[in-house]
Amino acid sequence: MRAAPFLKSSAAGFAALLGVLALAPAAQAANPLEKNFWLSGPRYDGNLPECEAGLPSITHQFAEKEGTFWNSALRITGYARIQEVAFRPWQSDNIPRRYCTGDALLNDGKVHRLHYSIIEDGGLAGFADGVEFCIVGLDRNWAFNPACKAARP
Numbered sequence: 001m002r003a004a005p006f007l008k009s010s011a012a013g014f015a016a017l018l019g020v021l022a023l024a025p026a027a028q029a030a031n032p033l034e035k036n037f038w039l040s041g042p043r044y045d046g047n048l049p050e051c052e053a054g055l056p057s058i059t060h061q062f063a064e065k066e067g068t069f070w071n072s073a074l075r076i077t078g079y080a081r082i083q084e085v086a087f088r089p090w091q092s093d094n095i096p097r098r099y100c101t102g103d104a105l106l107n108d109g110k111v112h113r114l115h116y117s118i119i120e121d122g123g124l125a126g127f128a129d130g131v132e133f134c135i136v137g138l139d140r141n142w143a144f145n146p147a148c149k150a151a152r153p
Contacts, residue, residue, distance in 0.1 A: 044096050044120050051082050051100035054118045054131040058104075062135070070140055078105040079114070089153040096120040099153045104135055112137050115144075115151040 059076045066072040082102035089099065097117045104114040113136040122130025134148035144150040 046088065046096040046120065048087070048096055048098045048118050048120055048129060051084050051098065051102075051118070054100065054116055054133075055079055055082070057131040058114070058116060058133045061131070061133070062104075073107070074138070075107045076104050077107050079103065080105065080111075085115075086153040095122070097153075101152070113148070115148045117151065117153075 063075050066074045080103040082100060085099040085101050087098050088094070088096050097119050099115075099117045101116075102114050103111050105111050114133060115136070116131055116133035119130045119132065121127070122132070124130075132151065134144035134151035136148045139145055139148055
């Protein structure tokens with residue numbers, strides 16, 4: 001019985017591959033320089049601004065979201081009862097966050113509850129502090145539903 005030409009060429013290719021792999025150097029663990037050079041992980045200092053520092057960003061982001069995505073003229077005209085809820089509520093090696101809450105007054109005359117967090121290195125490309133927020137009743141894409149629960153600690 002004769003082997004098909006395809007099987008002969010496959011066997012020759014497989015043998016060549018094994019020969020190349022046999023000549024490759026053995027895998028080694030990284031040396032101490034490779035393990036520790038620029039791989040130290042994030043270094044958070046936990047120096048976050050007070051709750052009031054996030055309000056201008058919320059005003060701008062809300063106006064942009066409402067106008068661009070929802071074709072709405074709603075704007076935030078003021079804030080009341082802003083207070084801190086928690087600071088780093090989980091383990092100390094997590095990304096530092098300051099959780100805040102308050103009331104947002106809108107240009108339609110209604111007051112809505114506001115929940116937000118200021119996140120260390122949470123801005124564009126991680127270069128500045130970022131702000132995530134949710135206004136109860138206006139979470140139109142349900143990102144923080146139900147009732148903005150996911151925006152709280």
